[in-house]
Amino acid sequence: MADPIKKITLASGKVRYRFVIDVGLNPDTGKRKQVTGTFDTVTEAKNEYARLRHERAAGTLVVPSKMTMAHLVNAWLKEATVDVEAATKRSYEDAMRYVRTRLGDKPVQEVTTADVQELIEWMLTSARRIGGKPGTGLSVRTVDLTLGRLRAALNMAIRDRLVVRNVADYAKVPRQARKEDKARRRARKPWNEDEVKAFLAYCASGRLYAVMLLSLIGLRPAEVCGLRWVDIDLEAGTLSVEWTRTLVAGVVIEKDAKSTAGERGLPLPAPVLAALKVFHRRQAKERLAAGEGYKPSGRVVVDELGAAVKTDWLRRRAYELMEAAEVRRVRLYDARHACLSWMANNGVPDTVVSAWAGHADLSFTKRTYVHPDPQSLKAGSDRLADLLG
Template identity: 30%
Template sequence: MGRQQLPSGITKVTVKNRRTGKPEPRWRVQLNIGEGDQRHQVRRSFTTEAAARSFRSKTLGDVEAGAYVRGSHRTIEQACADWLTSKHNLKSSTRRGYISALQPVRDQLGEIAVQKLTKRDLDDLVVQLRAGQVERALDDGTTKARKKYAARTINKMIGTLSQVLASEQAQGHLARNVAALVDHVPVEAKEYRTLTEAEMYRVLDHQCRDRHLWTLALYGLRRGEIAGLRWCDVDLTAGTVTIRETRVDGVEGIVVDTPKSRTSARTLPMPVDVVKALKAARKQQWRERLALGEAYAGGEYLASDEAGRPLNTWQISAGWERVLRDLGIERVRLHDARHTCGTLMHLRGVPIREIAQWLGHSSPAFTMATYVHSQGEALKAAGQSFDRVEAT
């Protein structure tokens, strides 16, 4: 049988081995891909004819199937930066979360070409992050070891990077998404402690300047909602609080934004304890305004310091932790005050759908299989569930 003729695009040549100086055969593949402005040449050299034929066959097959990806030096850093830029409708706090999730990838793998990123690269990064063996660059040019990453944080990193690579794949820059092949780290169910009913009332009865903030937290408002609440959103006569906006930590500092979700924008009828605390806080801020005169900064926010300057979310959290320390109560995150609220409502028999709307949940999965809007009277009953039961 005669020797099989080489297919078009493959040429056999002889080259000199740089180490031995002896002549050796090579099979060069040169293919013209695309049309018009997209037309380009693919060149590769192989030591065996079989390898050359395999590459030619696969390349032409990918072109025919629309799966061919042109070679590129585009890096992971460029892909991450472009993906973040393309997310036009993100809330500032969400963008900040994405940037934080991708930072270890950009720091450690940013210079790698997207097309050369492997599953092993990501698996190694996960191992290093879990062991606390990854450093991060500081503004002064030095580096500092990162803390060991929790499973949830690592999984968020993998998930966000997978979105980046899926976008690269959709744009034709990448053949496959290797982040989708990385196993997520098992997450142990985290036990969040809530305040007991007795602890809750100790906080509510604690006389301090920002008592109204802790009262709002224990009655179900998010930290960002408390920070964004203005006095114009409070009706002390009707006893209602309307959530219209939030103040949260964004990419470039504190950002005033819309509530977390459509159902987070809500008007709540506040119980007697809350109204009393808000009236006392309003009087205190008026006294501070009179004392400082023109130096007073405005005080339009419920969460303001003695000079009328709005408190940021970190200041509110720090104040909460000081109160718990003063009262000798075991640490509970400020956000878990919402869990305390929901738990006590549930224990007192408030229907799940009313709890969901009171807390401003955007997903019915948080509280029930099918979300149902509550009427004003039902919300009023939910608020009254906190009224103290007098001993007889």
């Protein structure tokens, strides 16, 4: 076998030792990739050549590369978003936008754990551009999502032999930031029983009474907007949750339920069934009044001309009603929390609460959606009084 180390003489007369070694294929072009090494002594050249051969055989060889983080993000998104839903794809793109902004120009092989930690600090303090006051911090949940996607992208870089280790594995959200985020989430409380009743009392005579009731029996906003009249049996008093309708990056997305557990049949509480019957008759009158201007969509939640609505439309109408009813403003998801908490705190079995919510994981329902309210805590106090009295 020919000696791979070649002696060369430069124009200046200086002698050096050079080798060329195959290190694999270029993932972009599929062509052979080579590394050239030039050293002052034959011993240095032989040692480096042996190291490269050993790491190539062991699968640990990292070839010098000028790939930037922006390039890596693009490559990861292309691979990770194959055959995923539009909402998932958008969430990945949104998460990696912060990486692209903060680290995009930096070569992948030069990124350090300190760089990732600085990214985290920036996100927590001043990265917000939309959805609030620009220049303020983002939620810990948003940071966690970005950090998770960044780790996945760097794992791909390890697989492609661009880096030896994942520097994002050693970065973390500061403990104080998590404590403050937990306090903010704890301060955001769902409605209690009195607030629910006050809100519904105000809505009772309005057009959207049935719609608000649907939001208060534990359906997700996208499920409320995706509900069709064919999904409701007004005679049997049942409802089938099968479709969702939401807005993703300005585009309306209609798809089947979030999961197998999300596809569920629910018996309708009597007040909800009665309100839906009234709403169904009202829509028939609206259709007659509008004539050719009516655009029937088959959806339950529609505007006065029959057009299906999006979750942002539902949210705005709900906030308007909350303000008019003079009740505390909460997110529609908090209304869902209120429903599930009330069920759990009033003796409904955990398995039923989880199935009603459309969750496959019972522990997730209890951990995320069930909140002890003052009434249920008072009941606990009364039980303890019986024990201790």
